[in-house]
Amino acid sequence: MPKIVDHEAQRKIVADAAIRVIQEHGLEHATVRNIAKEAGLSVGSMRHYFATQAELFTFCMNLFAERVQKRVEALQMSGSVLQDMKNLLLQFLPLDEDRMMEMEVWFSFTAKLLVYPELKKLSDQMHQGMYLSVQWVIQELQKQGMTHPELDAENEIEKLYALVDGLAIHTLMQPDRLTAKRVEQVIEQHLSTLCPT
Template identity: 40%
Template structure:
């Protein structure tokens, strides 16, 4: 009897192989052949699930976005259930921390995010997902600030730029931009927003 394969599970497994190749060798090395080899599949099997290289990369970027969204939405529930201002503040820090490379998994995601974001500049097929990620971060930041009583598009851009900068620097200089430093900078920024609101 032939083995039954869940197509979506297989597509996600191939996306994971894309992430591993991108982390180790960069996006330019994430060819169908290299990804198939990393996934332990024949290249024909990869082509069975993805019509071409662009579809594979777009799917992988969508998977990355979905992974981050799941973690962020779980944190939203925690903030909603908080009963004290300290719990809410801690929840906000943890929620924003989901967008930052504070552990090995999130650091790997940031590496992949940076590779895809850079590639989207010259690859039109990646632009919609990259735009969705850009807008999604700003939507999350906007809601956090609005609920914290800090309105304003400039504040959204300021905090989003801080998150982006911390992530980029942590990818490029991980020995200098450590998780402890990232947390301290984020906390200081949130402290400043609270002080300005009073």
Template identity: 25%
Template sequence: MVNKIDEAQRRRELAEAVWRIILRDGLPAVSVRHVADEARLATGSVRHFFPSQSELLNFAMTALAESVAARVREAAQIPDVRERVFAMLLELLPVRDRTHDEFAAYLEFLERSRIDASLSAVAQESIRAVRELIVTILTDLRELGMLRGGVDIETESVRLHAFIDGLTLQLVVAPTLNSRDDARRALERWLHDLEEPRDGMRG
């Protein structure tokens, strides 16, 4: 058990070394040797866990997606429905230093996935997971009577997904365009507009 825990921790450390290199020098700078230097390990130690650069990049990208998914699962434990939905979707936006760095690295992985088949499957699965999460949230709101009438879940899920992706791109690539608070307020307003009016009134 101890060895398994140590192995998981070491893999995580190597993934984080990849992320740091990407943020500092870009994804093309990632190599087994550079990751070994960044993690202060021998190249052989890195190859023990990841025999090829492709496997290393695949794991690092998967770990990024799982990091976001883990925070979404944690937010899903919030008792209040409105707070829970807001918190879950907020985890899909780079509104904190840590998540900003993660999403910045993730965007580089997405770009690489266009020409790297080993990353393409990870990219597609992570995007699909976000869409499924949004559909689930909207469906649950409808079942709770909290989604306004006339909202088509399939269409709205496309719109909300695009809205979140657009904000993410702006926050990472053009951070002076919108502040993180602007993004939070925009998401809050979007969710408010989806709500069933209370007592026939809209705010």
């Protein structure tokens, strides 16, 4: 009787192996041979799950997008609007081991956008998701009547988006200087400057 294989589960095993190879050795070592070895598969069987390297990278990027979405959806609202908005924004930042790994691999992928144009669409979707979350934060603060009446929402959305994106990069590049506690303080202070009370 032939062995029944869960195709989607095997794809996740291969993607996890690719992520480990990239994290430990860099994207340049994410060859079919190295990933197959890490996943415990033959090169031929790995190609059964992903026809191209770009397809594998796209699948990995989708996994990261799903992880962020699940973190956001799992957030419990505390009742404090500022605290809840801060907690939402922190989901996009590499403040623990898992998110740091995701960010390291994500930046490795974004470096390949010129080589694999099919990754650009997914990268744009991820950035759009973060942008929409930032937009929602500003709109929610306005809706709750917490912001300055003369607040330029469009400008503040761009500033907060740039702050979150910049903190993500700097936390990745200089984790000893920009600790999780410091990042939380920066986000909290920025949100409090938008809200006079």
